[in-house]
Amino acid sequence: MIRNMLRWVAARRLTITFLLLGLVIMLFIFVPLLKMVFSSDPGILWDTLGEGEVRSAIWLTLYAALIATVVGLLLGVPLAYFLARHRFRGKRFVETLIDIPIVVPHSAAGIALLFVFGQNFFVGKAFHSVGIDFVSAVPGIIIAMLFVSVPFLVNSAKNGFEKVDVRLEKVARTLGASPWQAFFRVSLPLAWRSIFTGSVMMWARGISEFGAVLILAYHPMVAPVMVYERFEEYGLDYARPVAVILILVCIVLFIALRSLAYRGEKT
Amino acid sequence: MIEIKNLTVDLGTFCLQDINLKIEPGEYFIVLGPTGSGKTILLESIAGLYPIKSGEIWLNGREVTKVEPEKRGIGFVYQDYALFPHLSVKGNILFGLKQMKQPKGELQSTVDLIAGLLGVSHLLERKPETLSGGEQQKVALARALSISPQVLLLDEPLSALDPQSREDVQHELREVHRRLETTIIHVTHDFEEAIALGDRIAVLGEGRILQIGTPEQIFRQPSSEFVARFAMARNIFSGEVRYAEEGDAIFSIGDLELAAVTELSGKLHASLRPEDILISKEAVISSARNSLRGTITRIDNRGSTIYLTVSTPLDFVCLVTRRSFEELGLKAGEEVYITFKASAIHVF
Incomplete structure (x- = not known):
């Protein structure tokens, strides 16, 4: 009996070892999140949610990230399609360039953006002349989020387009579709799931952005900055309710959108 | 156009x-x-x-x-x-x-x-x-x-x-x-x-x-x-399936009648792979239902294999290895028998 059990274990040594190691990292992710959510007093959470300042910070975070995502869709999806369909010298370089926002420290990214979109550079000046300012303003939050999160959308959309057989577009052409129509009637619907998943990732990444936003726009205050500010000024107990609410909002949205993306997909 | x-x-x-x-x-x-x-x-x-x-x-x-x-x-x-x-x-x-x-x-x-x-x-x-x-x-x-x-x-x-x-x-x-x-x-x-x-x-x-x-x-x-x-790569003939019963068929090419296996009927084509044809100097008795006598009219040497054209008078291209070619001592103009199974004939 015991020997059989030992043999059973011996035969699965690799699987069991990997499972245990994997369990460690899963606990590492879940325990802090769960601990914080469950050790919070629901009454305090409710009171915090009642604060206008908190609600507007969360709302600002959500919609600034959403606008960043829409801009990402308009400009990133065409780039993704181009990269998926063309081979050219320096393509590797372009692809690396797109990934750079993921690897640079986000506070440094914020500084870089400040240089370009601040009023000492012509880009910032041009926007200022049409009434758009970035420093300490919502547009600043949006470009900070856009910069750090757009790689997720471009890469996901590119993978989606690469999976669409070029011959489907060719057949569409022979059936009377212009290149635009072939794109909108064939390639886009077929890559839609990847684009949507990428958008959810981008939005989520935008919501969670702290470093770059902090540099460009401390005010108006987004939720991650508010968590930081309350922690700095008043300590852990005061920062926690806001953090819990932010985490809950993110988790709920993320799960809801992911399930929407995978709905109807065969497993 | x-x-x-x-x-x-x-x-x-x-x-x-x-x-x-x-x-x-x-x-x-x-x-x-x-x-x-x-x-x-x-x-x-x-x-x-x-x-x-x-x-x-x-x-x-x-x-x-x-x-x-x-x-x-x-x-x-x-x-x-x-x-x-x-x-x-x-x-x-x-x-x-x-x-x-x-x-x-x-x-x-x-x-x-x-x-x-x-x-x-x-x-x-x-x-x-x-x-x-x-x-x-x-x-x-x-x-x-x-x-x-x-x-x-x-x-x-x-x-x-x-x-x-x-x-x-x-x-x-x-x-x-x-x-x-x-x-x-x-x-x-x-x-x-x-x-x-x-x-x-x-x-x-x-x-x-x-x-x-x-x-x-x-x-x-x-x-x-x-x-x-x-x-x-193949012997291809135009002809007609004359008689067919439960797949057992006769494919006729002019006067020549070959036993074949097919469900099709009418004017069709038939193919026969050169390697499916057996060459012998005497008539052989076997389960193969097609056996014809003919003359070697052409020898096409491809190294380790040799393509022979056997005229019955309809031309059949047959594939033999160099070894069997030498062992049988085949020469142009010689009379041989070609034998192949009815199922080797592909009607299409």
Whole structure:
């Protein structure tokens, strides 16, 4: 009996070892999140949610990230399609360039953006002349989020387009579709799931952005900055309710959108 | 009518050069060539989907060399169907019709007509992924035909199918061609397919058209070593299945009657692989039902194997190894017996 059990274990040594190691990292992710959510007093959470300042910070975070995502869709999806369909010298370089926002420290990214979109550079000046300012303003939050999160959308959309057989577009052409129509009637619907998943990732990444936003726009205050500010000024107990609410909002949205993306997909 | 003049296409590793074809209205034209000979690219060039280096393409008296693919009116069917996976069968067939801005009322009746013609009416609401290969290829044909194309281009349309569906789709192709009188260019690497369907065949090899002719001309008078190798791979005969009972059949070629196994009947072709023929100096008694006496008229030495032509008087090409050739002491002009099983004869 015991020997059989030992043999059973011996035969699965690799699987069991990997499972245990994997369990460690899963606990590492879940325990802090769960601990914080469950050790919070629901009454305090409710009171915090009642604060206008908190609600507007969360709302600002959500919609600034959403606008960043829409801009990402308009400009990133065409780039993704181009990269998926063309081979050219320096393509590797372009692809690396797109990934750079993921690897640079986000506070440094914020500084870089400040240089370009601040009023000492012509880009910032041009926007200022049409009434758009970035420093300490919502547009600043949006470009900070856009910069750090757009790689997720471009890469996901590119993978989606690469999976669409070029011959489907060719057949569409022979059936009377212009290149635009072939794109909108064939390639886009077929890559839609990847684009949507990428958008959810981008939005989520935008919501969670702290470093770059902090540099460009401390005010108006987004939720991650508010968590930081309350922690700095008043300590852990005061920062926690806001953090819990932010985490809950993110988790709920993320799960809801992911399930929407995978709905109807065969497993 | 479609005319291709001095077409040159760069394929990266090699070029299609000096392609000149003139295909008559309503003709079923086959381009026969081995894998990697640029057949697909040739079709894509005709459809305007692949950039050409030089040359002209004329369609019914109009030059279309620089015309966008969507304005050429050419139907295209790929080997592995290329159906739109996000659309139903009906959506696939409607794709081209919607582009043509047909009145809404006519759409349904056009779809019904084409689906009926190809026998896919019962599949209209299904998604492509739920269909068999044969069904998918028929839908792809229906989709290509929906725009009433001036020419239908078929890229190895039977190659991805299992033998059963291949016969089925092949029959469908013949029917469509007969009823709609569409001009068809069909590329394939399969010699039997070419002979069974083509009015004329062009053999493509080494980037050029090597020979154009009727199936009979191609396999009786190959103009080059390359074509001959393609054609010589098999003995191919035109004849008729005279008698058939439960698959037990007699295939007659003129006066010669061969035992064969087939369910088909009527005027057909039969092929026999050279390696399936047994050569002996005396008549042998065996289970093989075909045994003929003939004379060796030609010896074609290929190193370790040798092709013999045995005249009975109908010519049979037989394959023997060098070793058995030497052991039997075969010579030109010598009388031998050739023996092969009824099941070795493939009727198509």
